[in-house]
Amino acid sequence: MSTLINNNREKQGAQAMEKTTVVYIDGKYFNKEDAKISVWDHGFLYGDGVFEGIRVYSGNVFRMKQHIDRLYDSAKSICLEIPIDKKEMMDAVLETCRRNETNDGYIRLVVSRGKGDLGLDPKKCSKASVVIISDKISLYPEEKYKNGLRVTISSVRKNFHESMSSKVKSLNYLNNILAKIEAGHIGADEIVLININGYVTECSADNIFIVKNGVLITPHPSVGLLEGITRGAVIDIAKEEGIELREDFLTSHDLYVADEMFLTGTGAEIVPVVWVNGRTVGEGKPGKMTMELLKKFRELVKVDGVKIK
Numbered sequence: 245m246s247t248l249i250n251n252n253r254e255k256q257g258a259q260a261m262e263k264t265t266v267v268y269i270d271g272k273y274f275n276k277e278d279a280k281i282s283v284w285d286h287g288f289l290y291g292d293g294v295f296e297g298i299r300v301y302s303g304n305v306f307r308m309k310q311h312i313d314r315l316y317d318s319a320k321s322i323c324l325e326i327p328i329d330k331k332e333m334m335d336a337v338l339e340t341c342r343r344n345e346t347n348d349g350y351i352r353l354v355v356s357r358g359k360g361d362l363g364l365d366p367k368k369c370s371k372a373s374v375v376i377i378s379d380k381i382s383l384y385p386e387e388k389y390k391n392g393l394r395v396t397i398s399s400v401r402k403n404f405h406e407s408m409s410s411k412v413k414s415l416n417y418l419n420n421i422l423a424k425i426e427a428g429h430i431g432a433d434e435i436v437l438i439n440i441n442g443y444v445t446e447c448s449a450d451n452i453f454i455v456k457n458g459v460l461i462t463p464h465p466s467v468g469l470l471e472g473i474t475r476g477a478v479i480d481i482a483k484e485e486g487i488e489l490r491e492d493f494l495t496s497h498d499l500y501v502a503d504e505m506f507l508t509g510t511g512a513e514i515v516p517v518v519w520v521n522g523r524t525v526g527e528g529k530p531g532k533m534t535m536e537l538l539k540k541f542r543e544l545v546k547v548d549g550v551k552i553k
């Protein structure tokens with residue numbers, strides 16, 4: 245009996261010691277349980293807003309400036325005025341990481357249109373809301389980096405980018421979510437979206453690269469895709485390493501006959517693909533160039549960023 249009481253006390257003690265995650269909302273920090281946004285917020289009612297996902301590696305916020313620039317560009321494109329400037333935003337990001345002791349993790353930045361009425365009109369929303377969360381990240385399991393992913397091609401077409409630019413990282417991800425659901429039905433790890441003209445754009449949450457005859461190729465931005473920060477880092481590494489690189493118009497056929505394939509994203513980093521729609525990619529294991537790029541990328545993240553302390 246006394247052992248049971250002691251065990252319970254120990255458990256309670258450990259829980260009290262565990263730090264609660266804090267969340268930045270509009271200039272204030274709230275414990276995770278109290279971090280709340282109004283149901284009248286048009287981010288909730290209409291998916292009206294923008295976001296960013298950023299990685300922290302060893303206390304280093306990777307390519308923070310590029311992420312912040314992309315956030316403000318996304319906001320400008322949808323006429324959303326962010327109530328704080330870029331410097332204040334970056335300070336708030338760093339402070340959130342410090343308070344949560346996020347030295348290795350993930351930052352989610354959300355700017356929503358703010359509280360309005362039930363109508364669509366964003367003019368009724370007087371002020372945008374800014375939310376910053378920092379937490380742990382669940383990546384693909386390490387096994388996937390060793391053995392590669394299986395991807396499929398979606399029957400869901402990529403949203404027409406003249407209707408809604410894919411360069412805007414908006415709170416409306418339904419197009420990608422529908423594709424992700426399809427991937428789940430098929431049992432694939434990720435899914436490639438093709439645009440209405442039949443060109444490969446990107447995956448539900450990652451950019452895509454192939455290697456063919458020693459040339460690194462990724463879809464041209466004009467097909468409608470998010471110009472990923474990780475994609476940009478891979479392009480930079482390729483240029484430094486003298487790897488021949490092309491942004492091009494790719495079809496599913498190009499994926500089927502690729503020598504190597506990999507995906508890039510803030511959460512995924514660089515992850516090899518070994519199977520696409522029933523076709524084995526190359527020799528069915530992560531390619532040489534892919535693994536070289538992953539190695540270089542993991543070196544880059546240690547130095548390219550802003551220190552939280």
Ligand code: PMP
Pocket residue numbers: 297420446447448449450451470471472473474475508509510511
């Ligand atoms: N495409 C889409 C649709 C995304 O959501 C993301 C972000 N996960 C990416 C590409 C990759 O972009 P980044 O490298 O900036 O994370």
